[in-house]
Amino acid sequence: MSKSLTPNVPREVATLRTLRIAKHFPFFLAVAEEQNLHRAAERLNIAQSALSRRIADLERELGDVELFERQARGVAITPAGQTLAKDVRRILLSIEEARRNVRRIADGDLGTLRVAFSEAMLRRPVLPAVLREFRALYPAVELRAFPLTSDAQRSRLLADEIDVAFVIDEATDVDQFDRLHVGQDRFMLALPADHPLAALPSVRLSDIASEPLLWPARHMSPRLFDRMIAAFDARGVSPNIAVEVAAVDIAYELAAAGIGLGIITAARADRTPANIVLRELVDLDLPLPLSMLWPKGSASPLIARFIELVQQRLAEEA
Template identity: 85%
Template sequence: MARTASVAELPARDKVRAASLMPAVPREVATLRTLRIAKHFPFFLAVAEEQNLHRAAERLNIAQSALSRRIADLERELGGVELFERQARGVAITRVGQVLAQDVRRILMSIEDARRNVRLIADGDRGTLRVAFSEAMLRRPVLPVVLREFRALYPSVELRAFPLTSDAQRSRLLADEVDVAFVIDEAGDADQFERLAVGQDRFQLVLPEDHPLAAKPSVQLHEIAGEALLWPARHISPRLFDRMMGAFDARGVSPNIAVEVAAVDIAYELVGARIGLGVVTAARSDRTPPGVVLRELSDLDIVLPISMLWPKGSNSPLIARFTELVRHLLNDEH
């Protein structure tokens, strides 16, 4: 009977074809083999650096015979390669061994880098922090300051910012798409999230500086009953829209809504264009454009508490450091 040639005896071209026909090594088997190989790396490097089995064994505090077995096991796991040439006064690393030593140093360095990276993330010095906020919060001094200071304190942390409505922020928090949110309070927030009170906003009136009502320090709702008004958009915050309508109704005033606006800056521009008077929150007198002023609406008694929310039971060191910084800055404000 004719003998079947082994793969080792085949021509090079046929070896490649034969290898392609061999069954793939299961991932579990490959992983176990990798672990068996990797456990020999420290012993191999010691011999490669000392070029002497006796000195390497002393350095590793093991018997020379045990070290020799380790090297023999590694050579066998690698497919029967020769990593060292045994000589009378020691060992000389082969070309194959030199290449392996370079790879082993790179692998061990990447493991050390992974260890450091994990430690930095665990300590809150590296990672990604996703911060969401409403327009009302962006116009408060604390948010720009905390973002700037957090970036300066933790430069290796990637800080991502998401301007969103309060309702969208809550949805993103629950879906684990943001880590921290600055929202207008709702009754159920304390049940769903950790919460830190940040401040509160009230509504103000934006009007041209030459408007007759601009001469007054504050304005009452009945005084703007006949005016065209720029009103916070219903689609942005339907609950707030309804609260405002209820507050006007309680004063016997039916608002003449000319335009629903999505942002304070839009209201400023439209007031400057004489489209109407703006009813806005989170407005600051030092941010108004020329020709536009702010006045208090003394009887629009809607207060909007603003809170920072984050997931209940969070053990994220990044969130902990961010909330700590927010608390510190809020204490400084007071």
């Protein structure tokens, strides 16, 4: 349990006393450094009598502590005054540091940016490139990364637990977030290179009606799971779901082992195992637009700078 700054003194009173003391610091420090009231008054551009009153007021606020010994040719700082001078310099430096930090946060040069993304987005070139560039440009910003499903990202964005989300876009949340379209994904079929369907240039849903399938896990994204079932139903196909998988790499391994054919997103030919081939599912009508989301009307300079980098990278790839 923390203790109050001054025993038996209400916090409000202690705060007011602190403010009354602090307003005298510049005057005290000038006298401490000049060791002469006249020179200190000239430096501060005030009357010597006004400066003397300031020092007297400070001594009284501190409990009638003598900070200077008056001498014929000036003043000599007391041990108590020397200790206060050291503390005042430290306090003023910390205030200046706070000012600079506030300015840097306002300018987007300092703070924390929390970025979440789905597996589909991490496998696209734009996100890793932007993360690297952001770190290089703003090394003082703490960049936190969260691999999450699209549904989890939306929930955490609404709860102010992340700042930016890369998701499979949904038409139902246009009023909740600002967004930037960053690409389009699609489902592909991952199958062993020696599977009979691998000989076809593309595959239809009817071709895999009796095949065991490796299906994106329902607990990862219930809405996407239901949309996939509906898309199969629309083609008169009831999917034979053998295993629900949580990641593309798992689907690759299980497909290679002959457990089933993988229905996957975020597929890249250059990252596909040698014993696995990818085929387009030509009649799976399930578009997967990818968007970056952030809080509606956000004024965060960090988010603004991140958005700018994403826009630049997308323009370069166009």
